[in-house]
Amino acid sequence: MKTTITLQPAYLLHYRAYRDTSALLDLFTPEYGRVSVVAKGIRREKSSLKGVLQPFVPLLISCQGKGDLLTLTHAESRSAVWPLAGEALFSGMYLHEVLIRVLKRMAPETEIFRAYELVLKALTRQYTLEKVLRLFEKYLLHCLGYTLPLYQDSQTGHPIEAEFLYHFDPEKGAVKVNISQKTELPEDVYRGASLLALARGVLIENSILRDAKRLIRRALAPHLGPRPLNSRLLFKSL
Amino acid sequence: MTPTFSPLIDELIERLRCLPGVGPKSAQRMAFHLLSRERDKGKQLSQSLAKSMEDIGYCERCRTFSENPLCQICLQKSRDPAVLCVVETPADVLAVEQGSHFRGYYFVLMGHLSPLDGIGPEDIGLDKLSLRLAQGEIKEMVLATNPTVEGDATAHYIANMAKNHGIRATRIAYGVPIGGELEYIDSNTLAHAFNGRFEL
Ligand SMILES: [Zn+2]
Numbered sequence: 001m002k003t004t005i006t007l008q009p010a011y012l013l014h015y016r017a018y019r020d021t022s023a024l025l026d027l028f029t030p031e032y033g034r035v036s037v038v039a040k041g042i043r044r045e046k047s048s049l050k051g052v053l054q055p056f057v058p059l060l061i062s063c064q065g066k067g068d069l070l071t072l073t074h075a076e077s078r079s080a081v082w083p084l085a086g087e088a089l090f091s092g093m094y095l096h097e098v099l100i101r102v103l104k105r106m107a108p109e110t111e112i113f114r115a116y117e118l119v120l121k122a123l124t125r126q127y128t129l130e131k132v133l134r135l136f137e138k139y140l141l142h143c144l145g146y147t148l149p150l151y152q153d154s155q156t157g158h159p160i161e162a163e164f165l166y167h168f169d170p171e172k173g174a175v176k177v178n179i180s181q182k183t184e185l186p187e188d189v190y191r192g193a194s195l196l197a198l199a200r201g202v203l204i205e206n207s208i209l210r211d212a213k214r215l216i217r218r219a220l221a222p223h224l225g226p227r228p229l230n231s232r233l234l235f236k237s238l
Numbered sequence: 239m240t241p242t243f244s245p246l247i248d249e250l251i252e253r254l255r256c257l258p259g260v261g262p263k264s265a266q267r268m269a270f271h272l273l274s275r276e277r278d279k280g281k282q283l284s285q286s287l288a289k290s291m292e293d294i295g296y297c298e299r300c301r302t303f304s305e306n307p308l309c310q311i312c313l314q315k316s317r318d319p320a321v322l323c324v325v326e327t328p329a330d331v332l333a334v335e336q337g338s339h340f341r342g343y344y345f346v347l348m349g350h351l352s353p354l355d356g357i358g359p360e361d362i363g364l365d366k367l368s369l370r371l372a373q374g375e376i377k378e379m380v381l382a383t384n385p386t387v388e389g390d391a392t393a394h395y396i397a398n399m400a401k402n403h404g405i406r407a408t409r410i411a412y413g414v415p416i417g418g419e420l421e422y423i424d425s426n427t428l429a430h431a432f433n434g435r436f437e438l
Contacts, residue, residue, distance in 0.1 A: 014354050021258050055387045090390050093353050100354065231353035238398060 004064040005032055009078065013053050014095045017043060026100060027061060028111035036073040036105040037063045049075055056082040056092060056120060068105055088123040090238065091133055094231040095119065101224045112143045131203045134212045141219055148219060149173035150199035162193040166172060170219035190215060247355045249356060276387045301363050302346040318342045322375040324396055326350055326384055334382060350388040351395060371403040
Protein backbone atom coordinates (compact mmCIF):
# COMPACT_ATOMS: atom_id res chain seq x y z
CA MET A 1 0.00 0.00 0.00
CA LYS A 2 1.44 3.32 -1.03
CA THR A 3 1.19 6.20 1.40
CA THR A 4 1.51 9.85 0.46
CA ILE A 5 1.53 12.43 3.22
CA THR A 6 1.41 16.05 2.11
CA LEU A 7 2.36 19.08 4.18
CA GLN A 8 1.39 17.51 7.47
CA PRO A 9 2.23 19.28 10.76
CA ALA A 10 4.85 17.27 12.61
CA TYR A 11 7.44 17.14 15.38
CA LEU A 12 10.65 15.18 15.41
CA LEU A 13 10.66 12.61 18.24
CA HIS A 14 13.83 10.69 17.46
CA TYR A 15 16.76 10.98 15.11
CA ARG A 16 19.21 8.25 14.21
CA ALA A 17 22.13 8.51 11.77
CA TYR A 18 21.68 6.19 8.81
CA ARG A 19 24.29 5.30 6.18
CA ASP A 20 26.83 8.01 5.32
CA THR A 21 24.67 11.06 4.93
CA SER A 22 21.10 10.09 5.80
CA ALA A 23 19.04 9.75 8.95
CA LEU A 24 16.09 7.74 10.18
CA LEU A 25 13.49 9.95 11.81
CA ASP A 26 10.52 9.22 14.00
CA LEU A 27 7.98 11.98 13.49
CA PHE A 28 4.76 12.71 15.34
CA THR A 29 1.91 13.93 13.15
CA PRO A 30 -1.75 14.56 14.00
CA GLU A 31 -3.35 12.55 11.19
CA TYR A 32 -0.88 9.68 10.91
CA GLY A 33 0.38 9.39 14.48
CA ARG A 34 3.95 8.17 14.55
CA VAL A 35 5.61 8.15 11.15
CA SER A 36 9.07 6.73 10.45
CA VAL A 37 10.92 8.23 7.51
CA VAL A 38 14.36 8.16 5.98
CA ALA A 39 15.71 11.68 5.36
CA LYS A 40 18.22 11.30 2.55
CA GLY A 41 21.34 13.44 2.52
CA ILE A 42 20.34 15.37 5.63
CA ARG A 43 23.74 14.85 7.26
CA ARG A 44 25.64 16.40 4.38
CA GLU A 45 27.65 19.42 5.43
CA LYS A 46 25.60 21.75 3.31
CA SER A 47 22.17 20.27 3.99
CA SER A 48 19.74 23.08 4.68
CA LEU A 49 17.40 20.73 6.54
CA LYS A 50 19.90 20.02 9.30
CA GLY A 51 18.83 22.99 11.39
CA VAL A 52 15.15 22.45 10.65
CA LEU A 53 14.84 18.77 11.48
CA GLN A 54 15.47 19.16 15.18
CA PRO A 55 13.31 18.25 18.17
CA PHE A 56 10.76 20.88 19.30
CA VAL A 57 10.69 22.62 15.91
CA PRO A 58 7.11 22.87 14.59
CA LEU A 59 7.40 21.25 11.17
CA LEU A 60 5.44 20.74 8.00
CA ILE A 61 6.47 17.54 6.30
CA SER A 62 5.69 15.56 3.17
CA CYS A 63 6.68 11.98 2.65
CA GLN A 64 5.75 8.95 0.63
CA GLY A 65 6.50 5.30 0.19
CA LYS A 66 5.34 1.81 1.02
CA GLY A 67 5.21 -0.04 4.32
CA ASP A 68 6.43 1.32 7.64
CA LEU A 69 9.44 3.32 6.48
CA LEU A 70 8.61 6.24 4.20
CA THR A 71 10.89 8.65 2.40
CA LEU A 72 10.87 12.29 3.45
CA THR A 73 10.27 14.46 0.40
CA HIS A 74 9.86 17.86 2.02
CA ALA A 75 10.29 19.53 5.39
CA GLU A 76 10.02 23.11 6.54
CA SER A 77 9.48 24.79 9.87
CA ARG A 78 6.03 26.24 10.60
CA SER A 79 7.40 28.60 13.22
CA ALA A 80 10.37 29.03 15.53
CA VAL A 81 11.63 26.22 17.72
CA TRP A 82 10.10 26.04 21.22
CA PRO A 83 13.05 27.26 23.27
CA LEU A 84 13.26 24.58 25.94
CA ALA A 85 16.20 24.92 28.27
CA GLY A 86 17.55 23.16 31.31
CA GLU A 87 15.08 20.91 33.08
CA ALA A 88 12.35 21.75 30.58
CA LEU A 89 14.60 20.21 27.94
CA PHE A 90 14.80 17.01 29.95
CA SER A 91 11.01 17.07 30.35
CA GLY A 92 10.72 17.33 26.58
CA MET A 93 13.01 14.33 26.12
CA TYR A 94 10.92 12.42 28.64
CA LEU A 95 7.76 13.23 26.68
CA HIS A 96 9.39 11.92 23.53
CA GLU A 97 10.36 8.67 25.16
CA VAL A 98 6.79 8.22 26.41
CA LEU A 99 5.28 9.12 23.03
CA ILE A 100 7.58 6.72 21.15
CA ARG A 101 6.35 3.93 23.42
CA VAL A 102 2.62 4.65 23.26
CA LEU A 103 1.99 6.02 19.77
CA LYS A 104 1.03 3.60 17.05
CA ARG A 105 2.33 4.00 13.52
CA MET A 106 -0.08 5.46 10.98
CA ALA A 107 -2.94 5.96 13.43
CA PRO A 108 -4.45 9.44 13.81
CA GLU A 109 -3.84 11.08 17.19
CA THR A 110 -5.00 14.65 16.68
CA GLU A 111 -5.90 15.27 20.35
CA ILE A 112 -2.58 14.00 21.65
CA PHE A 113 -0.79 16.08 19.04
CA ARG A 114 -2.62 19.22 20.10
CA ALA A 115 -1.92 18.48 23.77
CA TYR A 116 1.75 17.82 23.04
CA GLU A 117 2.07 21.18 21.33
CA LEU A 118 0.41 22.91 24.29
CA VAL A 119 2.82 21.16 26.64
CA LEU A 120 5.81 22.41 24.64
CA LYS A 121 4.41 25.90 24.92
CA ALA A 122 3.89 25.46 28.66
CA LEU A 123 7.41 24.11 29.11
CA THR A 124 8.81 27.37 27.73
CA ARG A 125 6.94 29.35 30.41
CA GLN A 126 7.51 29.49 34.13
CA TYR A 127 5.02 26.75 35.01
CA THR A 128 5.81 23.94 37.40
CA LEU A 129 7.23 21.23 35.11
CA GLU A 130 5.84 18.40 37.21
CA LYS A 131 2.36 19.83 36.99
CA VAL A 132 2.50 20.19 33.22
CA LEU A 133 3.79 16.66 32.79
CA ARG A 134 1.17 15.08 35.08
CA LEU A 135 -1.72 16.81 33.36
CA PHE A 136 -0.40 15.76 29.96
CA GLU A 137 -0.02 12.17 31.13
CA LYS A 138 -3.56 12.18 32.50
CA TYR A 139 -4.87 13.47 29.18
CA LEU A 140 -2.71 10.98 27.29
CA LEU A 141 -4.29 8.11 29.24
CA HIS A 142 -7.71 9.54 28.40
CA CYS A 143 -6.85 9.70 24.69
CA LEU A 144 -5.55 6.13 24.77
CA GLY A 145 -8.96 5.03 26.11
CA TYR A 146 -8.00 4.73 29.77
CA THR A 147 -9.66 7.70 31.43
CA LEU A 148 -8.74 7.69 35.12
CA PRO A 149 -11.92 7.06 37.16
CA LEU A 150 -11.22 9.80 39.69
CA TYR A 151 -14.64 11.21 40.45
CA GLN A 152 -16.46 8.77 42.71
CA ASP A 153 -16.13 5.83 45.02
CA SER A 154 -16.53 2.96 42.59
CA GLN A 155 -18.29 0.76 45.16
CA THR A 156 -20.77 3.16 46.68
CA GLY A 157 -21.07 5.75 43.92
CA HIS A 158 -20.52 8.49 46.51
CA PRO A 159 -18.41 11.48 45.55
CA ILE A 160 -14.76 11.36 46.61
CA GLU A 161 -14.20 13.24 49.85
CA ALA A 162 -11.00 15.11 50.49
CA GLU A 163 -10.45 13.92 54.05
CA PHE A 164 -10.81 10.17 53.39
CA LEU A 165 -8.29 7.68 52.08
CA TYR A 166 -8.93 5.62 48.97
CA HIS A 167 -7.46 2.54 47.43
CA PHE A 168 -7.11 3.40 43.75
CA ASP A 169 -6.87 1.05 40.81
CA PRO A 170 -6.35 2.80 37.44
CA GLU A 171 -8.99 0.62 35.80
CA LYS A 172 -11.45 -0.17 38.60
CA GLY A 173 -11.35 3.16 40.36
CA ALA A 174 -11.35 4.37 43.96
CA VAL A 175 -12.58 2.49 47.00
CA LYS A 176 -12.61 4.07 50.45
CA VAL A 177 -10.34 2.41 53.00
CA ASN A 178 -10.08 2.79 56.74
CA ILE A 179 -6.47 3.04 57.73
CA SER A 180 -4.62 5.53 59.84
CA GLN A 181 -3.59 8.69 57.99
CA LYS A 182 -0.57 8.98 60.20
CA THR A 183 1.41 6.01 58.95
CA GLU A 184 3.03 6.05 55.52
CA LEU A 185 0.43 5.18 52.89
CA PRO A 186 0.63 1.91 50.95
CA GLU A 187 1.64 2.25 47.25
CA ASP A 188 -1.93 2.19 45.93
CA VAL A 189 -3.65 4.26 48.61
CA TYR A 190 -4.19 8.01 48.12
CA ARG A 191 -5.69 10.90 49.97
CA GLY A 192 -9.11 11.93 48.66
CA ALA A 193 -7.76 15.47 48.35
CA SER A 194 -5.16 14.25 45.86
CA LEU A 195 -7.71 12.38 43.75
CA LEU A 196 -9.95 15.47 43.67
CA ALA A 197 -7.06 17.75 42.78
CA LEU A 198 -5.97 15.47 39.95
CA ALA A 199 -9.57 15.19 38.71
CA ARG A 200 -9.84 18.98 38.57
CA GLY A 201 -6.33 19.47 37.26
CA VAL A 202 -5.41 21.71 40.16
CA LEU A 203 -1.99 20.48 41.20
CA ILE A 204 -0.43 23.05 43.47
CA GLU A 205 0.80 21.58 46.74
CA ASN A 206 3.91 19.44 46.66
CA SER A 207 2.27 16.59 48.56
CA ILE A 208 -0.49 16.46 45.95
CA LEU A 209 2.04 16.56 43.11
CA ARG A 210 3.84 13.61 44.70
CA ASP A 211 0.59 11.64 44.98
CA ALA A 212 -0.32 12.48 41.39
CA LYS A 213 3.08 11.29 40.18
CA ARG A 214 2.74 8.01 42.09
CA LEU A 215 -0.78 7.42 40.77
CA ILE A 216 -0.10 8.29 37.15
CA ARG A 217 3.12 6.35 37.04
CA ARG A 218 1.22 3.22 38.04
CA ALA A 219 -1.54 3.94 35.53
CA LEU A 220 0.88 4.60 32.69
CA ALA A 221 3.17 1.64 33.38
CA PRO A 222 1.22 -1.01 31.42
CA HIS A 223 1.35 1.20 28.30
CA LEU A 224 5.09 1.80 28.43
CA GLY A 225 6.31 -1.79 28.37
CA PRO A 226 8.73 -3.53 30.72
CA ARG A 227 11.89 -1.47 30.08
CA PRO A 228 12.42 1.48 32.45
CA LEU A 229 12.34 4.96 30.90
CA ASN A 230 15.91 6.20 30.47
CA SER A 231 14.92 9.84 30.71
CA ARG A 232 13.28 9.14 34.07
CA LEU A 233 16.56 7.72 35.37
CA LEU A 234 18.35 10.76 33.96
CA PHE A 235 15.91 13.13 35.65
CA LYS A 236 16.53 11.40 38.94
CA SER A 237 20.30 11.80 38.70
CA LEU A 238 20.04 15.45 37.64
CA MET B 239 28.96 -5.48 -6.94
CA THR B 240 30.15 -7.80 -9.70
CA PRO B 241 33.17 -9.83 -8.60
CA THR B 242 36.47 -8.95 -10.30
CA PHE B 243 39.05 -11.52 -11.42
CA SER B 244 40.50 -11.81 -7.90
CA PRO B 245 38.70 -12.78 -4.72
CA LEU B 246 41.36 -10.94 -2.71
CA ILE B 247 40.69 -7.69 -4.56
CA ASP B 248 36.97 -8.23 -4.08
CA GLU B 249 37.58 -8.50 -0.38
CA LEU B 250 39.75 -5.36 -0.34
CA ILE B 251 37.04 -3.42 -2.17
CA GLU B 252 34.42 -4.65 0.26
CA ARG B 253 36.62 -3.68 3.26
CA LEU B 254 37.31 -0.18 1.91
CA ARG B 255 33.59 0.47 1.86
CA CYS B 256 33.52 0.79 5.64
CA LEU B 257 35.03 4.26 5.17
CA PRO B 258 32.54 7.13 5.27
CA GLY B 259 31.44 8.33 1.84
CA VAL B 260 33.03 5.39 0.04
CA GLY B 261 30.66 3.52 -2.24
CA PRO B 262 31.45 0.49 -4.42
CA LYS B 263 32.79 2.57 -7.32
CA SER B 264 35.24 4.65 -5.31
CA ALA B 265 36.31 1.59 -3.29
CA GLN B 266 37.21 -0.11 -6.54
CA ARG B 267 39.11 2.95 -7.71
CA MET B 268 41.08 3.08 -4.44
CA ALA B 269 41.97 -0.61 -4.57
CA PHE B 270 43.22 -0.42 -8.18
CA HIS B 271 45.08 2.81 -7.50
CA LEU B 272 47.04 1.28 -4.61
CA LEU B 273 47.76 -1.94 -6.46
CA SER B 274 48.88 -0.41 -9.74
CA ARG B 275 50.68 2.74 -8.58
CA GLU B 276 51.24 2.95 -4.86
CA ARG B 277 52.34 -0.44 -3.61
CA ASP B 278 54.77 0.98 -1.05
CA LYS B 279 52.36 3.53 0.27
CA GLY B 280 49.69 0.88 0.34
CA LYS B 281 51.94 -1.28 2.53
CA GLN B 282 52.61 1.66 4.83
CA LEU B 283 48.89 2.31 5.00
CA SER B 284 48.14 -1.26 5.94
CA GLN B 285 50.84 -1.28 8.64
CA SER B 286 49.71 2.03 10.06
CA LEU B 287 46.10 0.89 10.00
CA ALA B 288 46.92 -2.40 11.73
CA LYS B 289 49.05 -0.69 14.39
CA SER B 290 46.48 2.03 15.05
CA MET B 291 43.58 -0.37 15.36
CA GLU B 292 45.62 -2.49 17.72
CA ASP B 293 47.34 0.15 19.88
CA ILE B 294 45.06 3.16 20.09
CA GLY B 295 42.89 3.27 23.16
CA TYR B 296 41.66 6.15 25.28
CA CYS B 297 43.50 8.72 27.35
CA GLU B 298 43.02 8.01 31.05
CA ARG B 299 42.52 11.68 31.81
CA CYS B 300 40.50 13.18 28.98
CA ARG B 301 39.17 10.06 27.17
CA THR B 302 40.35 11.14 23.74
CA PHE B 303 42.13 8.65 21.47
CA SER B 304 45.64 7.82 22.63
CA GLU B 305 48.12 4.96 22.35
CA ASN B 306 49.67 6.00 25.67
CA PRO B 307 48.00 6.21 29.09
CA LEU B 308 48.00 10.01 28.68
CA CYS B 309 47.49 11.81 25.37
CA GLN B 310 49.85 14.48 24.04
CA ILE B 311 47.60 17.32 25.18
CA CYS B 312 47.22 16.05 28.73
CA LEU B 313 51.01 15.71 28.87
CA GLN B 314 51.59 19.39 28.04
CA LYS B 315 52.65 21.11 31.24
CA SER B 316 52.20 24.63 29.85
CA ARG B 317 48.41 24.47 29.86
CA ASP B 318 46.12 26.00 32.46
CA PRO B 319 44.91 23.21 34.76
CA ALA B 320 42.11 25.40 36.13
CA VAL B 321 40.13 25.43 32.86
CA LEU B 322 38.54 22.38 31.31
CA CYS B 323 36.78 22.29 27.94
CA VAL B 324 34.18 19.55 27.49
CA VAL B 325 33.56 18.36 23.92
CA GLU B 326 31.68 15.49 22.32
CA THR B 327 34.36 14.00 20.06
CA PRO B 328 38.14 13.89 19.47
CA ALA B 329 37.51 15.81 16.23
CA ASP B 330 36.00 18.61 18.34
CA VAL B 331 39.24 18.80 20.35
CA LEU B 332 41.11 19.51 17.13
CA ALA B 333 38.48 22.00 16.00
CA VAL B 334 38.83 23.96 19.25
CA GLU B 335 42.64 23.69 19.17
CA GLN B 336 42.76 25.06 15.64
CA GLY B 337 39.98 27.58 15.93
CA SER B 338 40.51 29.23 19.29
CA HIS B 339 43.11 30.36 21.77
CA PHE B 340 41.91 27.97 24.40
CA ARG B 341 44.83 26.89 26.58
CA GLY B 342 43.25 24.66 29.19
CA TYR B 343 42.74 20.90 29.13
CA TYR B 344 39.93 18.83 27.60
CA PHE B 345 37.42 16.21 28.51
CA VAL B 346 36.01 14.17 25.62
CA LEU B 347 32.57 12.64 26.13
CA MET B 348 32.68 10.43 23.03
CA GLY B 349 29.00 11.19 22.51
CA HIS B 350 26.13 12.93 24.28
CA LEU B 351 23.26 12.06 26.59
CA SER B 352 20.43 10.46 24.63
CA PRO B 353 17.78 8.76 26.72
CA LEU B 354 15.95 7.46 23.66
CA ASP B 355 19.10 5.64 22.57
CA GLY B 356 19.81 4.42 26.08
CA ILE B 357 22.93 6.58 26.43
CA GLY B 358 23.22 7.74 30.04
CA PRO B 359 25.75 9.71 32.11
CA GLU B 360 28.17 6.82 32.63
CA ASP B 361 28.25 5.97 28.94
CA ILE B 362 29.78 9.38 28.27
CA GLY B 363 32.23 9.20 31.17
CA LEU B 364 30.49 11.59 33.54
CA ASP B 365 31.33 9.38 36.52
CA LYS B 366 34.97 9.91 35.60
CA LEU B 367 34.45 13.65 35.07
CA SER B 368 32.82 13.91 38.49
CA LEU B 369 35.89 12.35 40.14
CA ARG B 370 38.08 14.84 38.31
CA LEU B 371 35.96 17.80 39.43
CA ALA B 372 36.16 16.55 43.00
CA GLN B 373 39.94 16.85 42.93
CA GLY B 374 39.50 20.62 43.15
CA GLU B 375 42.03 21.74 40.55
CA ILE B 376 39.43 22.81 37.99
CA LYS B 377 37.88 26.23 38.56
CA GLU B 378 36.13 26.82 35.26
CA MET B 379 34.54 24.64 32.60
CA VAL B 380 33.75 25.51 29.01
CA LEU B 381 30.92 23.33 27.74
CA ALA B 382 31.49 23.01 24.01
CA THR B 383 28.98 20.27 23.24
CA ASN B 384 27.18 20.49 19.91
CA PRO B 385 24.32 23.02 19.60
CA THR B 386 21.73 20.26 19.31
CA VAL B 387 19.01 19.25 21.77
CA GLU B 388 21.14 16.39 23.09
CA GLY B 389 24.21 18.62 23.23
CA ASP B 390 22.25 21.24 25.20
CA ALA B 391 20.83 18.64 27.57
CA THR B 392 24.31 17.21 28.12
CA ALA B 393 25.70 20.69 28.79
CA HIS B 394 22.92 21.38 31.27
CA TYR B 395 23.58 18.12 33.06
CA ILE B 396 27.31 18.85 33.31
CA ALA B 397 26.63 22.44 34.39
CA ASN B 398 24.65 21.00 37.31
CA MET B 399 27.61 18.79 38.22
CA ALA B 400 29.86 21.84 38.07
CA LYS B 401 27.52 23.80 40.33
CA ASN B 402 27.61 21.00 42.90
CA HIS B 403 31.39 21.31 42.95
CA GLY B 404 31.32 25.11 43.06
CA ILE B 405 32.85 25.37 39.60
CA ARG B 406 31.94 28.08 37.09
CA ALA B 407 30.55 26.68 33.84
CA THR B 408 30.12 28.54 30.57
CA ARG B 409 28.56 27.31 27.36
CA ILE B 410 29.75 28.39 23.94
CA ALA B 411 26.80 29.85 22.15
CA TYR B 412 27.59 32.62 19.76
CA GLY B 413 27.49 31.96 16.04
CA VAL B 414 27.14 28.22 16.16
CA PRO B 415 24.24 27.27 13.90
CA ILE B 416 21.49 25.13 15.41
CA GLY B 417 21.95 21.49 14.51
CA GLY B 418 25.53 22.18 13.51
CA GLU B 419 28.45 20.08 14.53
CA LEU B 420 31.58 21.77 15.83
CA GLU B 421 33.82 19.77 13.55
CA TYR B 422 32.31 21.41 10.49
CA ILE B 423 32.33 24.98 11.68
CA ASP B 424 35.01 27.22 10.27
CA SER B 425 37.67 28.55 12.60
CA ASN B 426 36.42 32.13 12.59
CA THR B 427 32.95 31.19 13.72
CA LEU B 428 34.37 29.04 16.43
CA ALA B 429 36.76 31.72 17.67
CA HIS B 430 33.81 34.03 17.87
CA ALA B 431 31.79 31.40 19.68
CA PHE B 432 34.46 31.07 22.32
CA ASN B 433 34.52 34.80 22.92
CA GLY B 434 30.78 34.91 23.29
CA ARG B 435 30.36 32.06 25.73
CA PHE B 436 27.95 32.63 28.58
CA GLU B 437 27.34 31.37 32.05
CA LEU B 438 24.89 28.48 32.65
ZN1 LIG C 1 44.21 13.30 27.40
